[in-house]
Amino acid sequence: MPDDGASQSTNVWPMPKFYFRVKWDSNEMAFQEVSGLDIQSEEIKYRHGNSKDFSVIKMPGMKKFGNVTMKKGVFKGDNKFWDWLVQIKMNTIKRVPVTISLLDEEGNDTMVWELTNAWPTKISSTDLKSEGNEVAIETIEIVHEGLKITNG
Template identity: 80%
Template structure:
């Protein structure tokens, strides 16, 4: 007899990644895809000259955060990406907190990523094809100064 899954615990299954929300400051925005939620600790290599071991010591160094890329459909009169990007003047830009929340089937937060002082570094408009049959998608790449994760 086939297993219908009714005997398995509901806490054993991983959470699907297709239900999420993104907030820029306090404004909720809809995206098709979010990627680049990564953090890395750079390594520091050191070896003093009279060390009897002929190898380096590796220590954790500064943290490095990847740029976050977000993709969404193009809608008429929706220029939020471009409006934010147009605010860049010399070395000044309005920096925003960005919150990305992975949701469960009831809409509750499962995991929350918070980006500190985010600002746009690149916008890519949609490609245009006379024989295309896809939705127009635009992409924004944002940089930030910190990534914190909260598990719910």
């Protein structure tokens, strides 16, 4: 009798990446793509002059967070990106928390990325082609001051 998969553990398969939710402050927004969820620890190289080893010591330094890029379809009357970007004035901007959640089949959080003090640094409008047959996509790039990753 063929195996129907009923006896398999639910932890056997990795999660698909196509079912996710983005909350930005208190609003939920639908995106086609999210990228740039990374953290890097810069290295500090050090060697003192009387060391008998002719090599450097490498230590962890400051953490560096990549910019997060999000893409979504253009909808009539939807100016949320532009409204947020226009608020930037002489070193003042509304910084908001952004939460990106990878969801399971029931819509529950399985992995969550929380961005601290996020704000827009770049918005790209769609390209326009008279012979194109694609959906118009706009892109927002946001910077943030911290990334916390949790498993649901």
